[in-house]
Amino acid sequence: MSVIRRRLLAATGLLLPTAARAAPAPRLARLLPETAFHPGGVLVAYRTRDSRTFEGARGDLGVDTPYFAASTTKLYVTAILLQMVQEGRLDLDSPFRKLLPGPAPAKLNRFGGEDRTDSITLRHLMSHTSFLSDFFVPDNAKTGLFADLTRGKDRALTFPEAMEITRRLGARAAPGSLDRAHYSDSNYQILGKVIEQADGSPFAKVFERRIAEPLGLQRTWIYSDPADMRPRPLRFRDRDLRIPNAMVFSQADGGVVTTAREALVFLRGVFEGALFDRTRIDALQDFRPMFFPLEYGTGMMRFQLPAAMTGFRKLAPLIGHSGLSGAVIFHSPANGLYLAGTVNQIEKRSTVFQMMARAALQLSTDG
Numbered sequence: 136m137s138v139i140r141r142r143l144l145a146a147t148g149l150l151l152p153t154a155a156r157a158a159p160a161p162r163l164a165r166l167l168p169e170t171a172f173h174p175g176g177v178l179v180a181y182r183t184r185d186s187r188t189f190e191g192a193r194g195d196l197g198v199d200t201p202y203f204a205a206s207t208t209k210l211y212v213t214a215i216l217l218q219m220v221q222e223g224r225l226d227l228d229s230p231f232r233k234l235l236p237g238p239a240p241a242k243l244n245r246f247g248g249e250d251r252t253d254s255i256t257l258r259h260l261m262s263h264t265s266f267l268s269d270f271f272v273p274d275n276a277k278t279g280l281f282a283d284l285t286r287g288k289d290r291a292l293t294f295p296e297a298m299e300i301t302r303r304l305g306a307r308a309a310p311g312s313l314d315r316a317h318y319s320d321s322n323y324q325i326l327g328k329v330i331e332q333a334d335g336s337p338f339a340k341v342f343e344r345r346i347a348e349p350l351g352l353q354r355t356w357i358y359s360d361p362a363d364m365r366p367r368p369l370r371f372r373d374r375d376l377r378i379p380n381a382m383v384f385s386q387a388d389g390g391v392v393t394t395a396r397e398a399l400v401f402l403r404g405v406f407e408g409a410l411f412d413r414t415r416i417d418a419l420q421d422f423r424p425m426f427f428p429l430e431y432g433t434g435m436m437r438f439q440l441p442a443a444m445t446g447f448r449k450l451a452p453l454i455g456h457s458g459l460s461g462a463v464i465f466h467s468p469a470n471g472l473y474l475a476g477t478v479n480q481i482e483k484r485s486t487v488f489q490m491m492a493r494a495a496l497q498l499s500t501d502g
Contacts, residue, residue, distance in 0.1 A: 162497060164191035166490050168478055171373045176478045177202075177395040178490065180498055181403060183471030189498065192395070201354050201366045202477050203382060204391040204398065205458025209323050210405065212387050213261060213419070213434030215330055215345050217411045224333050227258040227433070234329050240298040243267050243321075244306035255310045257329065260322040261434040263425070264311050268304030269319035270297040271388075284378050285371050285481065291384035297324050315424045316431035320388040327387025338386050350404050355393040358382045366392045369460055371481045389458065398475035402455060402464045406473075420454070428488065429457070438465060440492060448496055461487045470499040 167176035175194030182189070190198050219225040225234070232239040232253055244251045244267060259265040270292070272281045279300070283290060292300075301321040308317075327338050334341045339357035347355050358366065361379035368375040382390060393401070404410045422430035422437045430437045432454075439452040453474070455465035461478035472495055478487045 163189050163494060164193055166493050166497075167191055167193050168480075168486050168490065169193065172370065172480050172483060173478055173486070174370070175200075175367070176476070176490070178474065178476035178494055179395045179399050180475075180494060181399055181473040182498055188399075190395075196367060196395075196477065196479060198396045199354065199394050201392050201394055202462065202479055203358070203366050203369055203389075203458075203460050204393050204462045204464075204477070205385075205389045205460035206320075207398070207456045207458040207462050207464050208385070208387065208389045208391040210435055210456040210464060211342065211346055211391055211401065212323055212326055212330070214401075214405055214410050215341060216257065216261065216326065216434070217415050218345055219330070219333055221411050221415070225257065225329070227261065228256050230254060230256055231260060231325055231329055235332055240302075240325065243298065243302050244310060246306040246309050251306070251309050257326065258433060259310045260326050262421070262423070263316040263318050263322055263431050264313070264423070265319070265322055266306050266308040266310060266313070266317050267301050267319045267321045268306065269321055270300040270304070270324075271320040280381070284376065284381050287374075287376065289378040289380045291380040293384075294324060294328065297321060318425055318431070323388035324386075330387065338390075342391075346401065346410070350397075350400055350409065352393070352397045352400060355391065355397045355401070357386060357390045358392050359390075367479060369481060370479050376481065395476045398462075398464050399473055402466055402473050402475055406466050406468075436465075438488065438491070445492065445496065448500075450492055450496055451499070453491070453495060457487065459484070463487050463491050465491060465495075467495055467499070470495070472498055 163178060167178060175196035177192040177196040177198055179198055180189045192198050220227060230253055241252055242250050244255060255265045330341055331338050339359045342357045361383050368377050370376060406416060407413060419433040419435055422432045425431045428438055428440050435454055436456050437452050437454050440450050451467050451469035453465035453467050457463045459481055461480045464475045466473050474491055474494055
């Protein structure tokens with residue numbers, strides 16, 4: 136990292152916290168789950184009003200332990216796309232098929248008997264309003280890639296195979312026709328290919344140059360080698376889930392490996408303007424219902440709970456992204472809080488949101 140870049144990040148406080156700057160938070164650590172399903176967990180937070188960093192970790196996960204970030208990857212993809220928009224390389228309202236060479240995926244959305252694939256834009260893909268089906272988790276979740284992986288059967292797909300499954304499952308609606316989102320990893324598989332075409336490099340290289348290097352991240356990368364044993368294995372119920380081939384395939388829909396500390400640096404980089412003009416964030420916050428308690432905007436989620444679920448303590452909305460692995464990266468603009476971490480568990484997905492909500496409430500009221 137250049138001296139100039141380091142000085143810029145230091146001025147904005149985005150460099151990784153040193154032991155002197157990071158405050159151990161016993162109460163934060165107590166929020167981490169401790170069960171047979173959760174042999175470890177980690178959560179780090181930054182509070183802008185007093186420039187304090189808080190850290191809690193237990194078990195086999197520390198603040199610098201690499202873990203699979205799963206679908207929080209999608210916020211990294213959003214950052215790369217906004218960089219390319221800012222550079223004039225991409226327009227979010229461009230149909231994706233015009234941006235891919237050769238036989239780009241066709242007939243993915245034939246809702247109502249008409250092929251509507253040509254009208255799917257980058258914005259539709261980012262906001263999950265393309266209404267493409269999800270190749271990863273079909274409706275019943277008892278068949279397909281996700282079901283095989285949770286049974287311990289490690290396998291990968293090719294991009295054409297993922298698109299063929301998407302095509303076969305059928306679209307849910309015409310692109311952009313409903314005021315809600317339908318979550319689909321197929322969208323971000325396509326966006327990864329758009330990024331590769333626009334940049335002329337493999338996605339992992341684009342990620343390294345546009346995200347990891349500018350932010351000085353040393354333990355954050357796109358998982359690309361099934362022999363790479365550095366990340367903590369995913370957990371499903373009470374066992375490790377070793378699925379390196381599937382994770383290599385994930386790439387732009389869920390291939391980031393990171394640490395809690397470095398995920399926090401990235402999150403602040405997104406919302407504080409270290410990666411692109413921060414004013415572009417406003418245009419992404421067109422949130423639509425997805426599945427409770429999450430809404431989806433353009434490339435990011437919003438998490439909020441009604442007062443009846445928080446002991447009638449007001450929890451300000453949190454903006455960012457979660458992942459199937461129990462990973463989270465969320466920012467509370469109202470309270471100036473940033474939170475990042477993981478419970479590293481595919482089952483019991485509500486656990487990480489409960490932890491995050493309690494942490495946000497605690498840190499927003501603590502002195």
